[in-house]
Amino acid sequence: KVLSKELSGNASLRERFEREAxxxxxxxxxxxxxxxxxxxxxxxxxxxxxxxxxxxxxxxLVRGALPPEQVTRVGAEIANALDxxxxxxxxxxxxxxxxIMLTKSGVKxxxxxxxxxxxxxxxxxxxxxxxxxxxxxxxxxxxxxxxxFQYMSPEQLExxxxxxxxxxxxxxxxxxxxxxGHRAFDGSSRASLIASILDRDPTPMSVIQPLTPxxxxxxxxxxxxxxxxxxxxxxxxxxxxxxxxxxSSSISEPMAQRRRKRAAPWIIAGVFAAAAIAGGALYLxxxxxxxxxxxxxxxxxxxxxxxxxxxxSPDATMLAFTAQSDDGSVDLWLRRVDDPTPKKLAKTNNSxxxxxFWSPDSKWIAYETIPAKLMRIRAEGGEPEPIAxxxxxSGAAWGGGDTILLTQQFGMGLSRVSATGGDVTPLSKLDxxxxxxxxxxxxxxxDGKRYLYAVHTISEKRxxxxxxxxxxxxxxxxxxxxxxxxxxxxxxxxxxxxxxxAQRFDPSAFRLEGAARRVVDSVVFxxxxxxxxxxxxxxxxxxxxxxxxxxxAINLYDxxxxxxxxxxxxxxxxxxxxxxxxxxxxxxxxxxxxGANDITVVDLARGIPTRITxxxxxxxxxxLSPDGQSTAFxxxxxxxxxxxxxxxxAGAPERLLWRSEYDKWTNAWSPDGKTILxxxxxxxxxxxxxxxxxxxxxxxxxxxxxxxxxxxAVFSPDGKWVAYQSDQTGNDExxxxxxxxxxxxxxxxxxGLVPTFSPDSSEILFTxxxxxxxxxxxxxxxGVADVGIPKKLFSKPGAELLPRxxxxxxxxxxxxxxxxxxxxxxxxxxxxxxx
Numbered sequence: 001k002v003l004s005k006e007l008s009g010n011a012s013l014r015e016r017f018e019r020e021a022x023x024x025x026x027x028x029x030x031x032x033x034x035x036x037x038x039x040x041x042x043x044x045x046x047x048x049x050x051x052x053x054x055x056x057x058x059x060x061l062v063r064g065a066l067p068p069e070q071v072t073r074v075g076a077e078i079a080n081a082l083d084x085x086x087x088x089x090x091x092x093x094x095x096x097x098x099x100i101m102l103t104k105s106g107v108k109x110x111x112x113x114x115x116x117x118x119x120x121x122x123x124x125x126x127x128x129x130x131x132x133x134x135x136x137x138x139x140x141x142x143x144x145x146x147x148x149f150q151y152m153s154p155e156q157l158e159x160x161x162x163x164x165x166x167x168x169x170x171x172x173x174x175x176x177x178x179x180x181g182h183r184a185f186d187g188s189s190r191a192s193l194i195a196s197i198l199d200r201d202p203t204p205m206s207v208i209q210p211l212t213p214x215x216x217x218x219x220x221x222x223x224x225x226x227x228x229x230x231x232x233x234x235x236x237x238x239x240x241x242x243x244x245x246x247x248s249s250s251i252s253e254p255m256a257q258r259r260r261k262r263a264a265p266w267i268i269a270g271v272f273a274a275a276a277i278a279g280g281a282l283y284l285x286x287x288x289x290x291x292x293x294x295x296x297x298x299x300x301x302x303x304x305x306x307x308x309x310x311x312x313s314p315d316a317t318m319l320a321f322t323a324q325s326d327d328g329s330v331d332l333w334l335r336r337v338d339d340p341t342p343k344k345l346a347k348t349n350n351s352x353x354x355x356x357f358w359s360p361d362s363k364w365i366a367y368e369t370i371p372a373k374l375m376r377i378r379a380e381g382g383e384p385e386p387i388a389x390x391x392x393x394s395g396a397a398w399g400g401g402d403t404i405l406l407t408q409q410f411g412m413g414l415s416r417v418s419a420t421g422g423d424v425t426p427l428s429k430l431d432x433x434x435x436x437x438x439x440x441x442x443x444x445x446x447d448g449k450r451y452l453y454a455v456h457t458i459s460e461k462r463x464x465x466x467x468x469x470x471x472x473x474x475x476x477x478x479x480x481x482x483x484x485x486x487x488x489x490x491x492x493x494x495x496x497x498x499x500x501x502a503q504r505f506d507p508s509a510f511r512l513e514g515a516a517r518r519v520v521d522s523v524v525f526x527x528x529x530x531x532x533x534x535x536x537x538x539x540x541x542x543x544x545x546x547x548x549x550x551x552x553a554i555n556l557y558d559x560x561x562x563x564x565x566x567x568x569x570x571x572x573x574x575x576x577x578x579x580x581x582x583x584x585x586x587x588x589x590x591x592x593x594x595g596a597n598d599i600t601v602v603d604l605a606r607g608i609p610t611r612i613t614x615x616x617x618x619x620x621x622x623x624l625s626p627d628g629q630s631t632a633f634x635x636x637x638x639x640x641x642x643x644x645x646x647x648x649x650a651g652a653p654e655r656l657l658w659r660s661e662y663d664k665w666t667n668a669w670s671p672d673g674k675t676i677l678x679x680x681x682x683x684x685x686x687x688x689x690x691x692x693x694x695x696x697x698x699x700x701x702x703x704x705x706x707x708x709x710x711x712x713a714v715f716s717p718d719g720k721w722v723a724y725q726s727d728q729t730g731n732d733e734x735x736x737x738x739x740x741x742x743x744x745x746x747x748x749x750x751x752g753l754v755p756t757f758s759p760d761s762s763e764i765l766f767t768x769x770x771x772x773x774x775x776x777x778x779x780x781x782x783g784v785a786d787v788g789i790p791k792k793l794f795s796k797p798g799a800e801l802l803p804r805x806x807x808x809x810x811x812x813x814x815x816x817x818x819x820x821x822x823x824x825x826x827x828x829x830x831x832x833x834x835x
Contacts, residue, residue, distance in 0.1 A: 001046065001047040001049060002044055002045070002046045002047075014045065018038075018045075021035060021038045021047050025038070026088055026090070027084060027085055027088065027090070029080070029081055029084040029085075030105070030106065031077045031078070031080055031081035031084075031106060031107045031108060031109055032081050032084065032085070032108065032109045033049055033050050033052065033101070033108045033109065033110050034049065034050040035047060035048070035049050035050075036048045036049065036050070050108075052101050052103050052108055053103060053104070054101050054102045054103035054104065054108075055101070055102050056097060056098050056099075056100060056101055056102070057074070057097035057098075057100040057101075057102055057174070057178075058096070058097035058098040058100075060097075060102055061097055061177055061178070061181070063295075064181040064293065064294045064295060064829065065178065065179060065180055065181035065294050066178045066179075070178075071175075071178050071179055071216075072216075072242045072243070072245050072246035073246060074100075074102070074107055074178060075171070075174070075175045075178065075238075075242045076238075076239045076242040076243050076246065077106050077107035078095075078100060078107055078109065078171060078174065079171060079235045079236070079238040079239035079242060080235070080239050081107065081109040082095070082109070082164070082167050082168075082171065082235035083234065083235040083236045083239060085109075085167075086164040086167070086234070086235055091162055091163060091164055091166060091167055092109070092167050092170075093156070093162050093166065093167070094111060095109075095151060095167050095170035095171060095174070096150070096151045096170065096174070097174060097177070099111045100174070149190065149193050149194065149197075150173065150183055150184075150185060150186070150193065151169075151170040151173045151174065152166075152169075152170065152197065153165070153166040153169035153170065153197075153228070154169075154197055154198050154226050155228060157194050157197060157198060158198075163228070164233075164234065164235065165228040165231050165233065166228070167235065168223050168231050168232055168233075168234075168235060168238060169223060169224060169225075169228075169231065171223055171235070171238060172184070172219075172220050172221075172222075172223025172224040172231075173185065173223075173224065175216075175219070175220050175223065175242075176202060176205060176220050176224070179205060179216065179220070180205055180208045180292070181208075181292065181293070181294055182203075182208055182292075184202040184224060185197045185200075185202060198226070201221075201224070202224065204217065205217050205220060208292050215241075215244075215245050216245055219232070219238065219241045219242065219245070223238065292828065293828050293829040293831070293832060294827065294828055294829060295825065295826065295827035295828075295829045296825075296826055296827075297823045297824065297825050297826070298319075298335065298823060298824040298825075298826060299821065299823055300323050300821065300822070300823075301323055301333060301342050301344070303325055303326050304323040304324060304325050304326070304331075305323065305324055305821065305822060306321060306322075306323055306533075306545065306822045306823075306824060307321075307322040307323060307324055307330065307353035307354060308322070308353050308354035308524070308526065308531055308533045309321055309322035309351075309353050309354035309355060309356035309367070310322075310354075310356065310533060310534070310535050310543055310544075310545070310824060311356045311357050311358055311365075311535045312358075312535040312536065312537045312541050312542075312543050313358050313362040313379070313537075314358055314359075314360055314361070314362050314537065314538070315362040315537075316337070316537040316539055316541040317336060317337055317338070317362070318334060318335065318336050318337065318362065318379060319334070319335045319336075319337065319535075319543055319824075319826070320332065320333070320334055320356050320358065320365045320367075320379075321333050321335070321356065321824070322351055322353045322354065322356055322367075324353075326769075327769060328732070328769070329349045329350075330349065330350075330351045330352065330353055331344050331345070331348050331349045331351060332344075332345045332348035332351045332356065332365065332367050332377070333345065334365070334379060337541070337826065343381075345365070345377055345381055346381060347377075347383070347384055348367065348369075348375075348377065348384065350369045350370050351367050351368065351369055352367070352368040352369060352370055352392070354395070354529070354531050354533075355367055355368040355374075355392045355395060355396055355406075357395070357396050357397055357398055358398060359376075359398045359419065360398060360399065360400065360444075360448060362379065363378060363379055364376045364377070364378060364379065364398075364419075365377055365378075365379055366387065366396065366398060366404065366419070368391075368392045369384075372389060372390060372391045372392075373386055373387075373388070373389055373390070374386070374387040374388045374389075374390055374392065374396070374404070374406070374417070375387060376419065386421065387404065387417065387418075387419060387420075387421055388417045388421065388422065388423075388424050390406070390408055390415075390417070390424050391408055391409055392406050392407065392408065393407040393408060393409045393410060393412075393438060393440060393529060394407040394438065394440025394441050394454075394456075394529045394530055394531055395407065395440055395441035395442065395529075395531055396442065397442040397443050397444045397451065398419060398444070399444035399448045399449065399451060399470070400444070400447070400448020400449055400470075401448065401470075402418055402419040402420055403416055403418065403419070403470060404416065404417050404418070404419050405427065405442040405444075405451060405453070406424070406442070407438055407439060407440040407441075407442075408424065409438070410437055410438050410636070410639050410640050410641075410663070411430070411437065411438060411639055411640065411661075412426075412430070412438055412439075413426060413427065413428035413429050413430050413438070413439045414426075414427040414428040414439045414440075414442055414453060415427055416470075428453070428468070428475065434455075434457065435457055435458050436455055436456065436457055436458075437456045437457060437458045437636075437639035438456045438639070439453050439454070439455055439456070439466075440453065440454050440456060440529065440530050440531070441453060441454045441483065441484050441529075441530055441531055441532075443484060443486045443487065445467075445487055445507045446487075446489070446507070446538055447507075449469055449470045449471060450467065450468070450469045450470075450507060450510075451467070451468060451469070451470070452465060452466070452467050452478070452484055452486075452487065452492075453465070453466055453468070453484070454466075454481070454483060454484045454530045456530050457616075458617070458636070458637060458638055458639050461480070461616075462480040462481065462482065462496075462616070463480070463481060463482060463483070463527075463530055463616075464477060464478075464479070464480050464481070465477075465478045465479050465480075465481050465484050465492075465494060466478060467507075467510035476510040478492070478505075478510055478511075478512060479492070479494065479503070479512055479516075481494035481495060481496050481501075482494075482495045482496055482497070482498070482525060482527060482530070482532075482594070482595060483495040483523075483525045483527075483530045483531060483532040483595070484530070484532070485500065485523075485532050485534045485535070485536055485542075485544075486534075486535065486536040487505065487507060487536075487538065488502075488536045488537065488538055488539070488540050488542070488831075489538050489539070489540075490504050490505060490506075491503060491504060491505060491831075491834055492504075492505035492512065493519075493534075493536055493542070495523050495525050495532045495534075495595075496516075497593050497594075498522050498523065498525070498547060498592050498593040498594070498595065499518050499520060499521055499522055499523065500518065500519055500520030500521075500522075500523045500532075500534065500544065500830070501516040501517065501518055501519065502516065502517055502519045502830065502831075502833075502834040502835065503515065503516035503517070503835065504835055514835050515835060516835070517833060517834060517835045518833070519830040519831075519833045519834055520542075520544060520546070520830060521546070522546050522547035522592065523544050523545070523546065523547065524544075524545040524546070524547050524595075524822070525595040526595050526596065526618075527594055527595035527596040527616055527617075527618060528595075528596060528618040528636050532544070533545040540828045540830075540831055541826070541827075541828055542825075542826075542827050542828065542830050543824055543825070543826050543827075544824070544825055545822055545823065545824055545825070546823070546825060547592045548821075548822060548823075549571040549572045549590070549592055550571065550572060550800075550816050550817075551569055551570070551571055551816070551817045552569070552570060552571070552572070552573040552800050552801070552814050552815065552816055552817065553566050553568075553569045553814070553815050553817045554566070554567045554568045554569070554573065554576050554585065554587075554801070554812065554813075554814050555567070555812070555813050555814070555815055556806070556810045556811065556812055557794075557796075557803075557810065557811045557812075557813060558810065558811070559775075559793050559794075559809075559811065560793070560794060561773070561793065561794025561795075561796070564810060567585055567604055567812075568585055568587075568602050568604065568607075569817065570587065570589060570600075570609070571589070571590075572589060572590035572592070573587045573588070573589050573590075573800075573801070573814060574587075574588045574589070574590065574597065574620070574801075575587060575588035575620065575621055575622060575801070576588075576801055576812065576814055577622060577623060577624050577631075578806050578807070578812055579624055579628035579807075580624075580626070580628055580807040581628060581807075582604070582806070582807070582808065583603070583604055583605060583628075584601060584602065584603065584604065584624075584628055584648070585601075585602040585604055586599065586600070586601050586602075586622045586624055586631050586648070587599070587600050587602065587622070588600075588619070588620045588621065588622055588633075589611075594616060596616070596617065596618035596619070597618055597619055597620045598611050598612075598613045598614060598619050599611070599612050599613045599619050599620075599622050599631060599633055599646075600612070601631075601648050612631075612646060612648065613633075613635070613646075613653070615637065617635050617636050617637035618635065618636050618641075619633055619634075619635045619637075619644075620633060620634055620635075620665075621633055621634045621665050621666040621667075622666070623666050623667065623668055623669050623676070624669065625645075625669050625673060626669060626670075626671055626672070626673050627673070628648075629647060629648060629649075630645055630646060630647050630648060631645070631646060631648060632644065632645045632656075632666050632669060632676050633646070633653075633666055634663075634664055634665050634666050634678075635653065636663075637653075638655065640661075640662075640663055640664075641663035641664055641665065641681075642655055642656070642658070642664060643655070643656040643658060643664055643666060643676065643678055643692065644656065645694075656676070656692060656694070657696060658678075658690075658692050658700045660680065662680050662681050662682055663680070663681045664678045664679070664680050664681070664690075665678060665679045665680075665681070665687075665711075666678050667679055667689065667711075667712060667713040667714065667724075668713055668714045668715050668722075669715075670715050670719055670739075671715060671717055671718070671719045672719055673694070674693060674694055674695065675691050675692065675693055675694065676691075676692045676694065677689060677690070677691060677692070677703065677713040677714075677715070677722065678690050678692055679710065679711050679712075679713070686707075686708060686709050686710075687709040687710055687711050688702055688704060688705045688706075688710055689702070689703045689704040689705075689710045689711070689713045689722075689724055690702050690703055691703045691740065703722065703739075703740075704722075704724060704726070704735075704737070704744070706726055706728040706744075707728050708726050708727040708728030708729070708730075709726065709727050710724055710725075710726045710728075711724065711725050711726070712724055712725040712753070712754045712755065714755055714756050714757065715739065715757070716739075716757040716761040717757055717758075717759055717760070717761050717807075718761040719739065720738060720739060720761065721736055721737070721738060721739060721742075721757070721761065721778065721785060722736070722737055722738075722739045723735065723736040723747065723755035723756075723757065723764050723766075724736075724755065725752065725753055725754060725755065731750075731751055732751055732752060732753055732769065733746055733747070733748045733751060733752045734746070734747040734748040734752030734753070734755045734764065734766045735747060736755075736764060736778060736785045736787065737783070737785070738780075738782070738783025738784065738785070739783075741783055742782075742783025742784060742785070743783065743784050745784070745785045745787055746787075747764055747766065747776055747778075747787050747790070748766060748768070748774070748776075748790060749789075749790055750768060751768045751769040751770070752766045752767070752768065752774070753766060753767045753768070753769065753802055754766060754767060754802040754803075754804070756803075756804040756805045757805060758775075758805050758809060759805065759807055759808065759809050761778075762777060762778065762779065763775050763776065763777055763778065763805075764776050764778055764787075765793075765803060765804065765805050765811065766790075767796075767799070767802045767803055770795075770797065771795050771796055771797025771798060771799065772792050772794075772795050773792070773793045773794050773795065773796055773803050773811070774790045774791065774792055774793065775790070775791055775793055776788050776789065776790040776791065793811075796813055796815075798815075798816070799813050799814065799815055800814045800815055800816040801813060801814025801815075
């Protein structure tokens with residue numbers, strides 16, 4: 001810090017500069033910026049100070065209230081720094097966010113240039129303080145205001161002497177701003193600001209952030225008392241209070257109706273919900289007040305990753321979401337908005353993504369399970385209760401009168417069922433003339449009778465959102481969009497081209513007003529199910545997952561695990577198959593803007609990718625023909641997931657003549673080119689493997705039908721064997737059997753995923769759930785395999801695309817190289833960008 005030559009001639013400024021140096025040098029505390037040297041060069045005075053990396057608290061507060069883990073910690077560290085200064089007779093007098101640095105090592109208090117040395121008998125630090133030459137000369141004349149207005153105490157504004165309690169007032173103002181994102185005192189002019197500090201109390205924090213615990217409110221209020229004698233008297237006391245709040249495991253809740261006790265002493269985010277009784281059931285009304293603006297992110301629970309199911313409770317205090325554990329199980333989780341620790345709901349580990357939704361009174365969470373059941377469980381936990389036996393395709397909603405709307409599967413409109421149980425009955429009908437394939441993602445409006453839903457189309461136009469009522473009447477078209485998020489008074493939120501939009505909406509007339517405006521840059525959504533990973537409350541609490549494409553490297557390894565070559569890198573690659581000659585790579589690649597996959601062919605010699613599918617459909621699971629000239633894949637372009645074959649160079653996809661009411665997924669192409677293996681999803685309950693002849697004369701036949709899910713089938717290069725993955729024992733294991741007929745033999749010893757054969761058909765490669773790459777020998781005759789003992793080659797945990805043998809004996813693995821784990825954003829700040 002340098003005092004220029006011109007200012008060095010000003011005795012008052014030079015004295016202030018020297019005082020800052022001597023003040024800081026007398027302090028030694030981890031939360032106070034250190035001074036190393038004082039000098040003069042060419043007529044200019046300078047200080048050599050600690051170099052700090054980080055942001056000022058002022059810069060951080062531009063983005064809103066601090067995350068919960070920082071509120072009491074930062075406040076306590078500031079208080080500790082002040083306590084050290086006060087014990088040495090030093091008052092800061094200009095405490096403000098701009099003088100507080102947030103670094104990796106903690107808070108650093110800056111700029112004691114306005115500090116005033118105290119002379120007070122009995123102060124243990126007075127000897128050091130009064131020995132300074134400047135201690136008898138205040139920097140300001142009596143009655144002069146010095147400092148930053150928004151954080152100054154009333155006595156400072158009145159020109160009176162400032163003591164340690166003046167710093168405590170400023171600390172109270174800073175704590176208020178950290179917790180709420182709003183200044184404690186504000187005004188349109190200097191005069192109105194001063195009047196506010198002298199005569200008015202700030203708006204209670206619980207009004208801005210209704211879940212603020214009384215303990216924190218009490219501390220801030222005690223710091224901001226107008227009379228210095230009524231404040232907390234020492235910074236040490238403030239630090240102890242904040243430390244207690246941060247560590248407390250039982251804090252009184254801010255609202256009488258909340259009986260839950262948690263170790264969350266602060267407000268993560270302001271959440272306000274007002275509920276009213278409608279008929280015989282509690283239902284959220286439009287009288288809710290909009291929430292104060294804030295934003296923060298949520299990471300998945302340790303050892304899990306988020307799936308697509310997320311729902312905000314109608315009272316805007318809780319989030320329910322699905323998350324998949326490393327072992328593959330899917331559970332239902334509950335997280336209070338004001339508590340950073342989520343809770344896994346017991347006995348929900350057979351949940352199905354993405355169907356999660358709330359009862360209108362926020363007491364129940366409904367979800368889908370395997371086998372196909374619609375269940376409900378109390379938010380506080382307990383025994384899950386069945387609602388109905390049904391498959392759910394695309395979201396559901398719980399409205400007034402305990403009516404639940406849902407979509408059972410492709411090819412159907414909406415259905416309804418009572419939340420207390422009963423039969424599932426049809427509600428809406430598809431319009432074949434408009435090529436509608438299903439109606440999905442219903443969302444009730446606040447009256448509990450009217451609702452919104454999305455119409456999925458298999459035409460090449462955008463999906464559409466409609467409005468209807470349980471009382472009947474003709475559904476009304478509202479807007480063309482990719483997916484529906486919901487209604488937040490007075491806006492309709494929807495997804496278009498991968499971004500979130502808001503448009504003013506009159507729910508009584510199902511009519512949009514004005515123009516749509518983009519409020520969220522990207523939202524994860526899947527076009528096949530028209531499901532957005534997003535949920536919004538009527539009063540503006542939006543939870544969504546921003547799209548975060550990850551770069552996947554397609555690598556070749558040898559049997560020792562040594563990297564040989566990187567074939568290709570691209571974003572969001574989910575399937576990759578290499579041709580026998582090693583020249584062509586066929587991948588399924590996500591198009592984030594349309595929320596679905598397309599098939600891309602990569603000429604590896606030239607490094608040129610060519611997308612060979614398009615439109616709104618989802619195209620996935622490509623497998624190559626033996627000659628490498630065509631690919632078979634699954635697509636929902638006709639409504640259901642059916643099988644298609646397409647030449648790599650040109651031509652339109654040709655649908656295979658396999659008619660069934662269930663979705664299908666491509667697995668493998670036989671070496672003789674005559675048969676494709678595919679798994680079929682049977683009513684959402686299990687998956688079986690079928691052999692699909694390509695000659696048109698024979699009918700598809702079931703090849704593997706166990707009690708579990710049979711998937712990921714692959715032919716041996718000699719065509720004698722089929723290996724596959726099945727969970728028929730309760731765990732995923734690898735099996736092998738003769739083709740076309742033979743007895744199944746288990747290959748893996750503990751666990752096994754995604755098998756593939758060596759080029760000479762003598763070995764099977766597979767991966768364990770722990771990521772170990774295993775190989776096992778196989779031989780036999782008469783369709784009965786003789787399998788050896790699995791041996792570990794190397795370990796590759798966390799592979800994005802599991803290891804597979806290539807035609808020349810190398811091992812192909814897809815690895816995620818640059819990615820950010822999928823996070824959920826919780827925000828009310830989107831409304832500032834709304835029309």
